[in-house]
Amino acid sequence: MKNSKALIGIISAAVVGAVIGMLCAPEDGDKTRKKLKKKTNDLASELLDALEKSKAKAMEKVDELKSKGEAYVHKTEKSAEDLKSVKQDVEML
Template sequence: MATNKALWGIVTAAAVGAVIGLLFAPDEGNKTRKKIKKKTNSLASDLIDALEKSKEKAASAAGTIKEKGQQYKDEAIDTAEQYVDDANEEIEKYR
């Protein structure tokens, strides 16, 4: 969550800085608008790439968590089965 906020902050600051820089540039309005559009498209592309990477990392983390959860579940089942077997052996001793 903090990473997303930081990412949005960086992207927003870069966009604002680019727009301010272009607005004070000595170019004609038409050229300035083209530069703003080009820079905005570039920033949007960078943001999409960053979001895709974040999505991939989240999917990877979810997969890892799922695998660990399955391991813990399997270990718990094995332990429970061992306890049942041990209990049955103890019961058989007294029969």
């Protein structure tokens, strides 16, 4: 989570820097706009890729936690069944 926030911050800073640099550049307006559009599209693509990777990692963690939770439930149910069996054995005495 911290890595993805840092990555988003870095990419956002790069976009702002690119925009300021291009707006201050002594080029024709059309060329500047084309460069700005290309750079923005490139950076947006990188950001989307980073977000997809973060989402995939998050989903892996969700699946891992779900599996651990299911295993815990199974273990708890087994313990409850064992206790019920012991209780029945004690009641028979």
